[in-house]
Amino acid sequence: MDRIPILKMGEFLLVTIQVDMHDRLVLQLQSDLTERIARTNARGVLIDISALEMVDSFIGRTIANIAGMARVLDAQTVVTGMQPAVAITLVELGLTLSGVRTALNVERGMALLRALLDDAAPVVEGSRSASDDGDDGRQG
Amino acid sequence: MTPSDSTALSVTLQQHGSDILEAWVADQLSATTLRPDLMTAADLRAQSREFLAALTDALSRSGSRDTEQPAWGGVRDLLRSISEARGGMGFTPTETATFILSLKESLFRKLRSTVSDPGRLADELWGVTTLLDRLALHTVEASIEARERLIARQQQDMMELSTPVVKLWDGILALPMIGTLDSARTPVVMEALLQRIVDTGAEVAIIDITGVPTVDTLVAQHLIKTVTAARLMGADCIISGIRPQIAATIVHLGVDLADIATKATLADAFRMALARTGYSLGPTRLPAR
Numbered sequence: 001m002d003r004i005p006i007l008k009m010g011e012f013l014l015v016t017i018q019v020d021m022h023d024r025l026v027l028q029l030q031s032d033l034t035e036r037i038a039r040t041n042a043r044g045v046l047i048d049i050s051a052l053e054m055v056d057s058f059i060g061r062t063i064a065n066i067a068g069m070a071r072v073l074d075a076q077t078v079v080t081g082m083q084p085a086v087a088i089t090l091v092e093l094g095l096t097l098s099g100v101r102t103a104l105n106v107e108r109g110m111a112l113l114r115a116l117l118d119d120a121a122p123v124v125e126g127s128r129s130a131s132d133d134g135d136d137g138r139q140g
Numbered sequence: 141m142t143p144s145d146s147t148a149l150s151v152t153l154q155q156h157g158s159d160i161l162e163a164w165v166a167d168q169l170s171a172t173t174l175r176p177d178l179m180t181a182a183d184l185r186a187q188s189r190e191f192l193a194a195l196t197d198a199l200s201r202s203g204s205r206d207t208e209q210p211a212w213g214g215v216r217d218l219l220r221s222i223s224e225a226r227g228g229m230g231f232t233p234t235e236t237a238t239f240i241l242s243l244k245e246s247l248f249r250k251l252r253s254t255v256s257d258p259g260r261l262a263d264e265l266w267g268v269t270t271l272l273d274r275l276a277l278h279t280v281e282a283s284i285e286a287r288e289r290l291i292a293r294q295q296q297d298m299m300e301l302s303t304p305v306v307k308l309w310d311g312i313l314a315l316p317m318i319g320t321l322d323s324a325r326t327p328v329v330m331e332a333l334l335q336r337i338v339d340t341g342a343e344v345a346i347i348d349i350t351g352v353p354t355v356d357t358l359v360a361q362h363l364i365k366t367v368t369a370a371r372l373m374g375a376d377c378i379i380s381g382i383r384p385q386i387a388a389t390i391v392h393l394g395v396d397l398a399d400i401a402t403k404a405t406l407a408d409a410f411r412m413a414l415a416r417t418g419y420s421l422g423p424t425r426l427p428a429r
Contacts, residue, residue, distance in 0.1 A: 080374060084334030087369040088327070102374035104341055109374075 004029045006036050012113060013037065013075070016048040016106075021055070026062045033066060037073045044113040045070045048106050050081025060095040067100040076116045077101065080109035148255060148264055149271075150199040153192070156250050161185075161192050163246035173238055178229045187222060191240070194218045195275075205271045207278070216278060223282035233283040237276040244272055303329045305336040312413045313342040314406065316381075318351035326362040330369060337375045344413040345370055348406045350381030360395040367400050376401070376416060380409035 004025065007014040013036055015029065037045065047063065055063075067077035080103045082090075090097065101116070103109035153160065165185050168174060179187075194215045202211030219240075226236045247268055255261045298319070308314045315333050319325075333345060347366065352359065367377040380403040382390075390397060403409040414421060 079372075082373045084331060084338060084369070084373065087334060087372040088330060090372055091365045091369045096368045097372060102372055104337070104343070104374040108343075 002028070003032060006033055008036075008040055008042070011042055011117075012044040012046060012110070013040070013042045014046050014048070014106075016051075018051045021052060021059045023058055026059050030062055030066050030069070034069050034073065037070055037075050042075050043117055045075050045077045046080060046106065046109045046113060047077065048080045048109070049086070050083065050105070052086060053083060055086050055089055057093045057095065060090050060093060060097070064095065064097050064100060067097070071099070076113055078103055078109040078112050078116075080104065080106050148260070149251070149268060150196070152247075152250055152254050153196040153199060156254070157192060157196055160243075160246050160250050161189055163249065164188055164192070164243050167245055168239070168242055171242065173235060173242075175231065175235065178231060179226075187239075191215075191218060191222065192243075205267060207271070207274050215275065219275060219278045220282040220285075223279040224286050227283050227286055233280045236279045236283060240272055240276040240279060244268065247272075299325065299328060303332045305332055307340060307342070308346070308410060309414065309417070309419070311341070311343045311417045312346070312410070313337065313340065313344070314346040314348060314410075316348045316351060316406075320354070321352060321359045321362050323358070323362075326366070330362075330366045333366065334369060334373060337370060337373055342375055344376045344378065344416055346378045346380055346406065346409045346413055348381040348409070349379060349386070350383070350406070352381075352386075355386045355389055357393050357395060360390060360393065360397070364395075364397070364400065376413075378403060378409040378412055380404070380406045 002025070004015060004017060004019075006029075007016075013033065015033065017029075019025075033045065036042065045066075047066070049063075063079065067079070070077045078101045079097070082102065101112060103112050165181075165188050168184060168188070169181060198212045198215045199205075202209050206212070207216065222239075223233075223236050226239070227233075248265055251264050251268070252261060255264055303325075304316065306314050306316070313333070313336055315329070317329065321329070333347075336342070337345060347363065349355070349363070355363075363379060367379070370377045378401045379397070382402055382404060401409075401412065403412060411421060
């Protein structure tokens, strides 16, 4: 398995990581996911890492990067199901993933994404630049 | 030490065992170190007889007085149990060691009457002295061991006792912290909390630090780590029970708790947690006037 499947559910993208991550795999995921967000105009990304039992600083950093890139592409990112050991490791590594939203499980993560989009919908962001051409299919 | 040395003592003990026991018990009962409040004369006599029997047995079976030999195992075990029993009754290690050392006097007197040659008598006495000293040290060591085991068990108990994670409501956990937070305890506390969050699917966890006596930068750092780890898993943390002095300490230390919800009391934190999970509290009826 050399890439992680990205599932499209309505305006959300769903990524469930079921295998141990290694550096090339996470970089592949990063490029695949950003490409998919841009192509499908996804408004939200849910990354489920409940099966992930080990992280290192690189993978932690890349997950934070993916969330940052998704935000630039106007998609909210929620990371769900992080195991206690993984959370402790990330904290000890000093990676607090600030800016990444988290939820306990996929169900809660989905609810959180919907709530985020509902909140964000009426807001008119006047400072947006003209370069956000990935945003054509935006509703509301 | 030649076998004949130990044989003389062994023979003396075998032949005059009951005389020596009587003399020893009489010595102990008249000594100023007697503790009639802790042990009755009958118990003392029984214990003395038991020790003397074990000593006689070990001497007759083992050729030497090396107490580390297997033949002395019975004596060592007996000393350990005597030491533990006496420790439980409230004897100090010194008093337990004195119990063994007090045997010297009656033993010396008996040896003086049975061994006539002065040179041999001196050798004999020296042998008895070193033997009993070693045995007395055994009791001291045994009581130290018992105490260390007790301390280790209490530490373990304290570690387990002090990290209860309680469920306050559906989706709300509370962790009442008692005692000092150090780098040994924090991982235990942190793991217990995070595991319970996974098990119960709680959305909000309240960390109550009413029972934490002092907060320094290290403790604050540990708290921040715990809260951050919980947030990574998708649960909110509220820190409650911050006393005025501790609030002052935190500000003086320059610890930044700005990103963390803090409340003065557990009740306030609980109300906030209920609000976050979509519940609200109110009186079921108006209070009587």
